[in-house]
Amino acid sequence: xxxxxxxxxxxxxxxxxxxxxxxxxxxxxxxxxxxxxxxxxxxxxxxxxxxxxxxxxxxxxxxxxxxxxxxxxxxxxxxxxxxxxxxxxxxxxxxxxxxxxxxxxxxxxxxxxxxxxxxxxxxxxxxxxxxxxxxxxxxxxxxxxxxxxxxxxxxxxxxxxxxxxxxxxxxxxxxxxxxxxxxxxxxxxxxxxxxxxxxxxxxxxxxxxxxxxxxxxxxxxxxxxxxxxxxxxxxxxxxxxxxxxxxxxxxxxxxxxxxxxxxxxxxxxxxxxxxxxxxxxxxxxxxxxxxxxxxxxxxxxxxxxxxxxxxxxxxxxxxxxxxxxxxxxxxxxxxxxxxxxxxxxxxxxxxxxxxxxxxxxxxxxxxxxxxxxxxxxxxxxxxxxxxxxxxxxxxxxxxxxxxxxxxxxxxxxxxxxxxxxxxxxxxxxxxxxxxxxxxxxxxxxxxxxxxxxxxxxxxxxxx
Numbered sequence: 001x002x003x004x005x006x007x008x009x010x011x012x013x014x015x016x017x018x019x020x021x022x023x024x025x026x027x028x029x030x031x032x033x034x035x036x037x038x039x040x041x042x043x044x045x046x047x048x049x050x051x052x053x054x055x056x057x058x059x060x061x062x063x064x065x066x067x068x069x070x071x072x073x074x075x076x077x078x079x080x081x082x083x084x085x086x087x088x089x090x091x092x093x094x095x096x097x098x099x100x101x102x103x104x105x106x107x108x109x110x111x112x113x114x115x116x117x118x119x120x121x122x123x124x125x126x127x128x129x130x131x132x133x134x135x136x137x138x139x140x141x142x143x144x145x146x147x148x149x150x151x152x153x154x155x156x157x158x159x160x161x162x163x164x165x166x167x168x169x170x171x172x173x174x175x176x177x178x179x180x181x182x183x184x185x186x187x188x189x190x191x192x193x194x195x196x197x198x199x200x201x202x203x204x205x206x207x208x209x210x211x212x213x214x215x216x217x218x219x220x221x222x223x224x225x226x227x228x229x230x231x232x233x234x235x236x237x238x239x240x241x242x243x244x245x246x247x248x249x250x251x252x253x254x255x256x257x258x259x260x261x262x263x264x265x266x267x268x269x270x271x272x273x274x275x276x277x278x279x280x281x282x283x284x285x286x287x288x289x290x291x292x293x294x295x296x297x298x299x300x301x302x303x304x305x306x307x308x309x310x311x312x313x314x315x316x317x318x319x320x321x322x323x324x325x326x327x328x329x330x331x332x333x334x335x336x337x338x339x340x341x342x343x344x345x346x347x348x349x350x351x352x353x354x355x356x357x358x359x360x361x362x363x364x365x366x367x368x369x370x371x372x373x374x375x376x377x378x379x380x381x382x383x384x385x386x387x388x389x390x391x392x393x394x395x396x397x398x399x400x401x402x403x404x405x406x407x408x409x410x411x412x413x414x415x416x417x418x419x420x421x422x423x424x425x426x427x428x429x430x431x432x433x434x435x436x437x438x439x440x441x442x443x444x445x446x447x448x449x450x451x452x453x454x455x456x457x458x459x460x461x462x463x
Contacts, residue, residue: 005426012429015436021282024292027443028112031119034454039114039316042462046313047320049463076219087322088230088376089180090284091330092355093428095340098280099272100248101255103331105281106288110323113291117319119453120446122312123147124297125305132402138301139165139390140294140442141397147449154448157441162394164441165295166408168434169391172287174204174412175419175427177380182420184353188373197420203381205413208388209406219386226378227326233360233371234329240363241336248335256281286435289323293435294442298390309456313463330356337362388412 032039039046094102120140127146128138144151144158178200182193238245259272290296300315334340337359342350350358353376360368388409395408419427446453 028116031115050317094280094284096351098277099255099259101277102281104256106285109282109285117291118316121300121315124301125308128301139298161441162397164438165394171431171434173387178416178419184373184376197417201413201417204416230375237333237363244336289319310463
């Protein structure tokens with residue numbers, strides 16, 4: 001078992017080397033520059049489209065022509081898959097392993113990631129198709145299939161992406177989430193992981209059996225409620241420590257380039273390098289918002305819309321809401337509360353769930369643990385449900401028929417139970433590997449189609 005864990009860790013370090021980091025960040029920067037910063041210039045308009053306050057959305061509501069799930073439901077399903085433990089546990093992990101400067105790189109990579117998410121989601125809607133059930137299905141695997149018909153290279157890449165997406169649904173979308181729920185409930189209430197895992201598995205199967213319509217009904221209620229609930233708590237922590245906020249921000253920026261100069265004060269002992277801050281910031285940023293992975297395009301393709309450019313912009317707002325808003329608030333709460341560098345009763349540094357609980361406990365006392373436990377449970381379960389759809393569509397692409405998807409749904413529920421019992425580090429390393437393997441074929445496809453995509457987006461001007 002120890003040998004397997006060591007191999008997984010070594011593979012994780014290999015796939016998340018400088019090459020992958022440069023490819024992810026470089027693709028986002030390249031697209032942002034080539035688009036003339038349209039993702040930033042059109043962000044306000046994209047947010048209005050996302051909540052259905054633009055003129056086109058209002059007209060469509062009046063005409064009552066929605067045949068599938070709405071663009072809003074599509075975004076909520078996508079956000080359900082992205083807003084998860086990465087926003088709570090992932091930020092805490094990044095700021096421990098990469099120092100406070102990791103948050104800076106999370107934010108910077110997410111700005112570039114907005115351009116990547118815009119293009120990959122736009123392409124997913126443009127090149128989608130309908131399955132045997134009459135539902136829209138899309139994503140990078142369909143983009144490669146329909147944008148490059150007859151190409152053996154892109155056919156193989158599409159198959160590889162689908163395989164990695166299925167694996168990622170089990171890892172990032174499921175096991176890490178159920179593991180975090182089980183850990184939080186055990187720390188807070190003393191409930192054994194096996195009991196929590198059994199409940200999660202049963203609830204997961206019940207939630208995903210109805211397919212995308214059931215999933216979208218769950219996510220469009222759960223995601224806004226849990227987002228507002230968590231943001232209210234995190235902002236309260238920041239306001240309670242308002243005097244530490246300037247120092248926290250300065251330490252985050254300084255820690256991105258010169259971590260050794262940040263030690264002491266709010267941040268305890270910092271023993272990381274600038275490269276570690278860069279590595280953990282980008283990898284955990286990608287884990288949180290999934291820009292560059294391509295999975296969001298699978299959810300975007302389910303929207304009942306013909307305007308693939310508008311849907312691309314709507315999908316892009318997920319990066320902004322997920323990382324630039326929620327992750328930054330989490331990171332600032334951790335920095336301002338002064339818990340970074342704290343240790344437990346055994347002298348081990350606090351990390352993950354325990355660190356976030358400690359930050360909230362500085363404001364809410366013992367209720368901080370209950371608050372974080374509720375938030376992690378809601379966030380993580382929403383991610384499990386959202387990723388069930390994305391993984392299922394990748395599985396459907398591989399088997400070529402919808403009739404076998406029922407087996408995926410039941411197995412997906414079983415994986416939830418297994419994830420609750422696994423060692424935390426193994427689960428996260430496995431998920432990181434799946435992320436990298438899924439990102440590679442997707443980014444190759446995005447770059448191959450970037451010229452055509454950028455021309456269309458620039459010609460459209462606004463969403």
